[in-house]
Amino acid sequence: MVGQYPHTATFHGYSDGTQDPDTGDMEPGTHNELEAPCRAEIRTAQDPVKTADGVAINFTWILYLPALSATITPGTKVTVLDASGNPMLEDTVKLALAGTYNARVWL
Known part of the structure; x- marks a missing residue:
């Protein structure tokens, strides 16, 4: 039996660098990783997804995930x-929407 989230997604992000208030030196950002169970499905529809402001996003994969913090x-x-x-x-993430009980990420 296959579970609801048979795959594992790892999101690789970087935090912005900061400036030391005392010396003025720039400090590099840090590498952050978020690992979450997911279900990856390849695109089947040919229509793009539209964002809230009407921009059309073409994607190849969609990830379904449980709610993320x-x-x-x-x-x-x-x-x-x-x-x-x-x-x-x-x-690379093109669009991500978080709901109360789940999240969707378009790649």
Whole structure:
């Protein structure tokens, strides 16, 4: 039996650098990773997804995830592993929407 979220997504993000208030030196941002169970589905419809402001987004994959506590922003790199832990895809987030009970990410 296959579970609701058979795949694993790892989102690779970087925090912005900061400026030290005492010395004025720039300090580099840090690398952040968020790992979450997901279900990856390849695009079947030919119509693009429209954002709230009407911009059309063409995508190749959509990820379905449980509700996340972190915010995923467009441009974030993501790696998806299949149920056996083998790399399935690597792509960049084009759109992410978080709901109360689940989240969707378009790649």
